[in-house]
Amino acid sequence: MLRECVAEGPTFEDAVDAALEMLGVQQDAVEYEVIEEPSRKFLGIGAGRGVKVRAWLKDDFVREIESARIDDGATFEAGDAAQPATGERITSDARRAPSQVPDDLSEEDLDRVADTATDALETVLSSFGIEAAIEEYEGDEGEIILDVVGSDLAILIGRHGHTLDSVQVLISAITHKKLGFRYPVLVDVEGYRNRRKGKLEEISLRAAAKATRQGFPVKLRPMTAMERRIVHMTLRDDAKIRTSSEGEDPFRAVVIHPNKR
Numbered sequence: 001m002l003r004e005c006v007a008e009g010p011t012f013e014d015a016v017d018a019a020l021e022m023l024g025v026q027q028d029a030v031e032y033e034v035i036e037e038p039s040r041k042f043l044g045i046g047a048g049r050g051v052k053v054r055a056w057l058k059d060d061f062v063r064e065i066e067s068a069r070i071d072d073g074a075t076f077e078a079g080d081a082a083q084p085a086t087g088e089r090i091t092s093d094a095r096r097a098p099s100q101v102p103d104d105l106s107e108e109d110l111d112r113v114a115d116t117a118t119d120a121l122e123t124v125l126s127s128f129g130i131e132a133a134i135e136e137y138e139g140d141e142g143e144i145i146l147d148v149v150g151s152d153l154a155i156l157i158g159r160h161g162h163t164l165d166s167v168q169v170l171i172s173a174i175t176h177k178k179l180g181f182r183y184p185v186l187v188d189v190e191g192y193r194n195r196r197k198g199k200l201e202e203i204s205l206r207a208a209a210k211a212t213r214q215g216f217p218v219k220l221r222p223m224t225a226m227e228r229r230i231v232h233m234t235l236r237d238d239a240k241i242r243t244s245s246e247g248e249d250p251f252r253a254v255v256i257h258p259n260k261r
Contacts, residue, residue: 004056006035012051019055020159022250030055105183113175114144117185120174121146124167130156143184146171153189161196164189165224197230204234204256211256212240222251 007018016032023030036052105113114136125132125148132150139145148156157164168187176182186193203220211218220231231254232243242257 008052015051147188
C-alpha cells in the first residue's frame with residue numbers, strides 16, 4: 001500500500017489533488033506539507049515552477065484500513081489491490097486474469113455465487129464498522145450486482161472510486177477462491193458505478209467526436225482498469241476510431257485514435 005508520495009501541480013490545490021490521486025484516498029485521510037513553493041518567470045522568461053507537496057496517510061487511517069481482515073486471511077488496503085494470504089498479488093485488470101465462467105450454471109449455483117459474495121462483502125463492511133443493506137440484482141450482461149445502500153458510505157467509495165475498486169477485487173478473489181470458478185460479481189455503492197458509467201460514456205463519445213473532427217489522437221485522463229473497459233466498450237462499434245490503453249498503472253490511460261480515411 002502506497003502510504004506517502006510527492007506530487008506537484010501549477011497550484012497548491014492541483015498538487016494536493018495529484019497526491020490524493022496517487023494515494024487513492026480522500027483529503028481527510030492525509031497530512032501534507034509544501035516542500036517547494038511556486039516561482040514566477042524571470043523577466044517573462046522561462047516556464048516558472050509549480051507547487052510540490054509531500055503527502056502521507058494519517059496513522060489512524062492506516063490502522064483502520066489494515067484492521068479490515070477477513071476470515072480467509074486476505075487483507076484489504078486502501079489505494080491498492082487486495083492480496084490473498086499467499087502474498088500473490090491479484091491484478092484488477094481482466095486482461096491479466098482471464099475469466100473462467102462455467103456455461104451451465106443452475107439457478108442454485110447462481111444463488112450460491114450471490115450468497116458467497118454477499119457474505120464476503122458483509123465481512124468487509126463489518127470491518128469498516130459500516131451498517132448498511134446489500135441489494136442484489138442482475139446486470140445488463142448477466143453479472144450479479146451487489147449494491148451497498150446506507151449512510152456515510154464515502155469511505156467505501158474513495159477518491160474517484162479507488163477504494164471501491166479495491167473492494168471489488170477483494171470480493172471477486174474471495175468468491176473465486178471459495179467456489180473454485182469465476183462468475184462476474186460487481187460491487188456498487190448506492191448506484192455510484194452506474195452514475196459513473198454514464199459520465200464516462202459521455203466523456204468517451206465527446207472525445208471520439210473530437211478525435212474524428214481534428215484527425216489527431218485524444219488521450220483521456222488516467223483511469224482504473226474498470227473505467228478503461230467502459231471506454232473501450234462504449235466506442236467498440238465506432239468504425240471511425242480505435243482505442244488503446246497506454247502507460248503503466250496508476251497512470252495508464254485510454255487513447256482514442258481516428259482511423260485513416
